[in-house]
Amino acid sequence: MLVIGFSTRNIVCSGSRAGYNMYAIDAFCDQDTIGCCIATKELPHELDIRSKDAADIIIDMVRSFEVDFDAIVPGSGFEAMDFSSLPWTVLASDPESIQAVQDKFTLSRKLAELGLPHPHVYENVDDKPDKFPVMIKPRKAGGGIFNRMACNGQELLEAVQDILGTEPSFSRNDLMMQEFIEGVPASVSLIASKDKAVAVAVNEQLIGISWLTRMQFAYCGNITPYEGKYAEEMCNISEKLTSELGLLGSVGIDFIVTEDGPKIIEVNPRFQGSLDTVELATGINLFDAHVKAFMGKLPVRPLRIQRSAGRCIIYADRETRMDAQVLIEMRKHKVADIPQPDYVALADYPVTSVLHTGMNRSNVFESLKQDSENIKRIMKK
Incomplete structure (x- = not known):
């Protein structure tokens, strides 16, 4: 299986755990991404995904593996790319459906037509x-x-x-x-076939967390499960919407949960950043579930929540080089997305992720914070 995305670590490692032979084209090629793959290729730093020749560049990279892939799985940034010139199955929704939901303006009109709550x-x-x-x-x-x-x-x-x-x-x-709507950011993770969509988890989203990033609205991770109000309502809305939009495989729907109920913010027709926490909290393998969805096989809802799980993404406050000593100290914590030696993270770029599990949200959140603050101190030395 070949995964193509800006950051594919969580996808390829999920696939590897499920027993698939994984390959990746990725912007970072982190150490754990490489460790979960048969082979990887790094996206050109100058690649503009919006350019007319971007697809040709990627297709040439795919062919250069000289591997007969079972399928291609597009990740973030590459969901709508045209791979029709390649001979392999693409495990994704059809491009027209993807483009319709990726444009948040167009999506808002569809939500209004369906009578679903949104800003x-x-x-x-x-x-x-x-x-x-x-x-x-x-x-x-x-x-x-x-x-x-x-x-x-x-x-x-x-x-x-x-x-x-x-x-x-x-x-x-x-x-x-x-x-602008005040509330708690949350998301629903789903697996969908042609006939049905199943919500597998509701997640709290970590947005603009001050000890992780300087950016007010940057995505910083997730905690699964979401422990607030309206979880069941969000699942029902998400299953209805995903089926209505004709999306397939792994799908995520983002909400803001207000006092009056949840409002839909966006739809992600791909694997989401919550993959780690959903798998850790429920025990499901999302990559395997994604593949099986295209065969018409879906998980049974509701999945039992086994534990609370969290992932947070640490962003660089300033340009930071990951030298050998920094990486050694970083590995003493529960990290994922481990950079290559001498990787230079520019200011406000992601550096690494911290993963934790625990009995409840409070326990997980405090563990994430403690490890993240320790790693930030290491990075500043």
């Missing part, structure tokens, strides 16, 4: 909002690193300019303005 989305970023605050974000990019909140008209102008300045490939048409 109000304005026609464009130059509209005058009915009320502040609002959120400015890319219509397609994920991870929250470009998201900006604006509390008045001046901040709105500054937020748009800040995003465009940070990512020159964006235009104003690539951005959207959304009602």
